[in-house]
Amino acid sequence: MEAKSIKTDFKLIVENVRNQFLLIASNEPDHFDQRDMEMVKSNDWWTERFVKVNNGNERDSLNQMLNAFRWRKSFGVNDRALNDAPHEFIKGAAMFPHGFDHKSRPVVYLRAKMYQKIQRLNTIFQQFATGIIEHVDRLAGRKGFVVVFDSTGMGWRNFDIDFLQFIHQLFQHYYPCGVRSYIVYNLPKMLRPIWKLSKLLVGSSIRVFHFCNSAEELSQFIPNDNILYYMGGESYDDFTEYEGSQGAPMARQLAPKLGYSKEEVDKFFAMFEEQIRDTEKLLEPTKKR
Structure with a gap:
């Protein structure tokens, strides 16, 4: 009886909060979508x-x-599609959705090695990251999703406190209760001390963090046929091709819209060429099948 009462009270709280939210939002049409x-x-x-x-x-x-x-x-979350991001971001695959875990929850991968802080590109990369989280969060619903930090090849230059704080904002403030677990894959020993700071920044308790150093360990959480081939799994999927990513424009095509000069595009986006080559090497077994 007590459990039923608690459940009923929670339902009433949800209803009250929603009604108050809709009332306030309807009176501030310029601030809500x-x-x-x-x-x-x-x-x-x-x-x-x-x-x-x-x-x-x-x-x-x-x-x-x-x-x-x-x-x-204000951030225009509903105004952008996944393929509004530069082609170079998608093909560099610093962040992408792929497959499901054992509980049928979608998985998002962040390849730390591919991330490098470029101040001029901060906003557009944040928009790209938000688009992926929005996509996966809608797909997941109340089941939630899983985040895999692929730390293979990661160095100190890939550690960016500002980006971690932005991720913290997304997961804790804008998409609360979306992430069900974080899986840290192949983290170099020299970087493990800084992971305590990272956990504080992303605002998670230690119980939802798992460390894996092999496909066998990863398969405790994700089915082997959903683990990418380059990580030792059986999935040969092209992880740079996912729902909504097709047809993304090249950075040069986006330059006028984004307010970048040709010189800035040449300077900043040339850095992604190495990332794309690295990703293409990982995809070679996929292309041979």
Whole structure:
């Protein structure tokens, strides 16, 4: 009886928070996206997740939800498709969705070796990362998703506190209760001390972190036929080709829209050529099949 009461109370809190949110949002049309409001009306999870992360506190749940949806409007989350990102980002594969874990939750991969901080490209890379998380989060719903940090070949130059803080914002503030577990794959021993800082920044408890150094260990969480071939698994999929990624324009085509000069494109995006070559080498077995 007590358990039923708790469940009923939680449902009422979700309903109250949603009603308050919709009332405030309807009075501030310039700060909220109408598409998001329709999503909140039709999908309980988009309110429930904020109530859950705030342990049922109505005021805190509402405030976080309002801040998250104001951000979605200001950041243009609904205004971009995955293939609006530069072709070079997609083919460099610093971040991509692929397959599912044993609990049928979608998986997002971050290849740390491929990441390098370029101040001029920060915003566009954040938009790219947000697009992937938005895609996977919608696919996952209340089941949530898994994040694999592939640390193979990672060095100190790939460690960027600003990007980790942005990821923290996404997972903790804008998509709360979306990530069900983090899997850290093949982390070099010399970098393990800094992982404590990383865990603080992404705001996760230690129980949802798993360290794996082989495909065998990874297969405890992800089916072997979903683990990519280059990681020792049986999936020969081209991980640079995923739903919504086709037809992405080259950086040079996007330059005027993004406000970059030809010289800036040549300077910054030339750095991605090495990443793309590295990724293509990993895909060679796929192309031979």
